[in-house]
Amino acid sequence: MQLISQTNEFYVIDKPPFMAVEPPSHQSTLRDWMIENGYIKPTDWKDSERFGVVHRIDADTSGIVIWAKNPMTQARLKLLWQGRAIKKTYTALLIGECQKEGVIELPIMRDNKNDKQKVSFLNEPNARAAITEYKKLKVCQIENI
Structure with a gap:
């Protein structure tokens, strides 16, 4: 797991293969790593906001994940994601x-x-x-x- 970059609004993380982004999972997740390393605090988020998750990639897939630092950024990035303004590329x-x-x-x-x-x-x-x-x-x- 590696934090590649960050802005005032979001983190960019390189997620390894065989790790889920968020629960339910019987193993450690990217969300667990974000909490353990102090990047997010669950108490700062409502349950429905999913602690800053903007998008997910399959647990078996390695790649870049964008994680919002606040609910407003999360909402804006999710809209861009859902509107396909952000393009995903896989190899x-x-x-x-x-x-x-x-x-x-x-x-x-x-x-x-x-x-x-x-x-x-x-x-x-x-x-x-x-x-x-x-x-x-x-x-x-x-x-x-």
Whole structure:
């Protein structure tokens, strides 16, 4: 875990893989780390404000997380996030083949059988639009996987 940067309004944290951003989790979370290191105080936040969480990334995923220092900044950043004014970019290792580049445009929603997983559903009125643009960056030969 590393604090990469901060302003008067928010923190930018490099979250390692295999750590949830916030509970429920049976292991230590990013929120726990923020509290333990004095970056946030739960008493400064209402429960509904989720202690400054602006967005999450999957527990298995490493990457940048933005954490607000106050409720007003949290609300503003969440609006930017939800309006897609802030763009997320992922780099992934793929085993197999894919086209050089492409777009996957399929609606997603939470799986009724597993609330933590999102799945693609066509013709489901409660599903949200999701667009994934991808581009192959490099091809490698990996042996003995």
